[in-house]
Amino acid sequence: MEQSEGIIIRLTKLTETSFIVHWCTMEHGIIKTVAKGARRPKSPFAGKLDLFYSAEFSWVRSSKSELHALREVVVGDYRDGLRKKYANTLAAAYFSELLTHVAEPEFPIPELYDLLARGLGYLNTEGSDQKAILHYEKEMARLMGVSSERLSAKSSIEKAFGALPRNIL
Numbered sequence: 001m002e003q004s005e006g007i008i009i010r011l012t013k014l015t016e017t018s019f020i021v022h023w024c025t026m027e028h029g030i031i032k033t034v035a036k037g038a039r040r041p042k043s044p045f046a047g048k049l050d051l052f053y054s055a056e057f058s059w060v061r062s063s064k065s066e067l068h069a070l071r072e073v074v075v076g077d078y079r080d081g082l083r084k085k086y087a088n089t090l091a092a093a094y095f096s097e098l099l100t101h102v103a104e105p106e107f108p109i110p111e112l113y114d115l116l117a118r119g120l121g122y123l124n125t126e127g128s129d130q131k132a133i134l135h136y137e138k139e140m141a142r143l144m145g146v147s148s149e150r151l152s153a154k155s156s157i158e159k160a161f162g163a164l165p166r167n168i169l
Helices: 087-103 110-126 128-145 154-161
Strands: 001-014 019-025 028-034 054-060 067-077
Touching: 001 087, 001 110, 019 087, 019 110, 028 054, 087 110, 087 128, 087 154, 110 128, 128 154
Parallel strands: 028 067
Antiparallel strands: 001 019, 001 054, 019 028, 054 067
16 A cells, blocks of 8 residues: 555546546656545545545555555645635646646656645635736746746747646636
C-alpha cells in the first residue's frame, strides 16, 4: 500500500456506487484511483471526496491498469471558500484542467503540484480575478519551459501543448 498527499482535481462516476478520483500529488504526479462504494450512503469515503479537497490518502497500485484502488482518505483542507462564489469554482476548475493538459500522468513534477496548491489557496481566501488567472498561466508557462517574451503565457502554452481548456472568466 502506498500513501501520499494530494489534491482532488476530478471526480468521474464509474458505476452506480463508485467514483474514479483523479489526484494531483507531489511524489507521483497525476494519478487515478477507484473509490469503490464511495457513492453509497454509509461509505467510509462519505464527505471526504469532493473537488479541490487536499487529503492524505492511501491506495494499492494496480499492476494491470492506471486505475489504482483507493483505500483510505483523511481530508486536510476542504477549501470552502471555493464554493462561496461560482467564479471561484470556475477558476479552480480552469487551474486543474490546465494542469492536466500539460502534465503527463504519473510523472511527478513537484513544482506543478505546488503551483496548483498555491493557486487554489489564493482562490480560497482572496477569490478569483483576472490577475490570478494570468499569474497562474505565466507560472505554468515558466515551469514548463515554454515562456516567451514575444507571446503571452497563454499563447506560449497553447503553441507548445495545443488548444487550452476554456477560461470562462
